[in-house]
Amino acid sequence: MTSVLYDAPGPRAKRRNILYSIGFLAVFALVVWWLVTKLNEKNQLDWVKWKPFFTDSRPWETYIWPGLESTLTAAGYAMVIALPLGALFGIARLSDHLAVRIPSGTVVEFFRAIPVLILMIFANAAYSEFTNVSSDDRPLYAVVTGLVLYNASVLAEIVRAGIQSLPKGQTEAAYAIGLRKGQTMRAILLPQSVTAMLPAIVSQLVVIVKDTALGGAMLTFSELLASVRPMSAAYGANTIACFTIVAVIFVAINFTLTTFASWLEARLRRAKKSTGAVLPPAAVAGTAATGAGGGV
Numbered sequence: 001m002t003s004v005l006y007d008a009p010g011p012r013a014k015r016r017n018i019l020y021s022i023g024f025l026a027v028f029a030l031v032v033w034w035l036v037t038k039l040n041e042k043n044q045l046d047w048v049k050w051k052p053f054f055t056d057s058r059p060w061e062t063y064i065w066p067g068l069e070s071t072l073t074a075a076g077y078a079m080v081i082a083l084p085l086g087a088l089f090g091i092a093r094l095s096d097h098l099a100v101r102i103p104s105g106t107v108v109e110f111f112r113a114i115p116v117l118i119l120m121i122f123a124n125a126a127y128s129e130f131t132n133v134s135s136d137d138r139p140l141y142a143v144v145t146g147l148v149l150y151n152a153s154v155l156a157e158i159v160r161a162g163i164q165s166l167p168k169g170q171t172e173a174a175y176a177i178g179l180r181k182g183q184t185m186r187a188i189l190l191p192q193s194v195t196a197m198l199p200a201i202v203s204q205l206v207v208i209v210k211d212t213a214l215g216g217a218m219l220t221f222s223e224l225l226a227s228v229r230p231m232s233a234a235y236g237a238n239t240i241a242c243f244t245i246v247a248v249i250f251v252a253i254n255f256t257l258t259t260f261a262s263w264l265e266a267r268l269r270r271a272k273k274s275t276g277a278v279l280p281p282a283a284v285a286g287t288a289a290t291g292a293g294g295g296v
Helices: 011-041 047-055 058-092 098-113 116-130 138-164 168-176 181-218 225-234 239-273 281-294
Strands: none
Touching: 047 058, 047 239, 058 098, 058 138, 058 181, 058 225, 058 239, 098 138, 116 138, 116 181, 138 181, 168 181, 181 225, 181 239, 225 239
């Protein structure tokens, strides 16, 4: 099928695509075979290294679950704080008042330009010097603070871009019927832009979940990835197996987030399509008759 934007491949293009696919699958199979061979040579595929995760509950109770709980706690706090904060700064960047737009833009650009790990380290030092937060809770506070400052700034840009992507006619029509800018933002612009912003917002939430691992690397935060080293030492240096289990858990968490976002986006799109009122034929006929009578 040929359209304005796409030309259907001809016989030669189809054969070429098939050859490319076969070549890719062959290279992929060779890479998998090489990887499995190397792991087997290092005895990393021995059942004894994987057995504790399938026959013993102690690795899960002692290492994996506490690390997963810390990861979800830090990510949850960061999401709950960063989402409304990012929306607030994103809307503030669109303000007509320079006293609001310039400071909010400065804050967003400043924290968006600093790596999240540096923000965590500075937050940890600040909590140590200027607060009474205990040393046990300090890593969690520092990780959440760094994640909030960075990701709220990124989310602010997502919100700003999502609102500005809407046609200007939406704003002009709202002003024409007498709505103020705040009413236009709440009732017209934000509800429409949420669907467009949702994929980017969810991608940033996935980044939040993954970046909790930075706290374990630098701030002794006992998150999921940090549990690999003591778990590997306790069960016979099965580092590959530990990393694989942890990676599967991260994939499952992020896949759940993206799946929920896809479902929510589809639901919002269906809701928008079904907002039009549908009148029965009798009502339409009555309306037409009334209009005709009023014109006599």
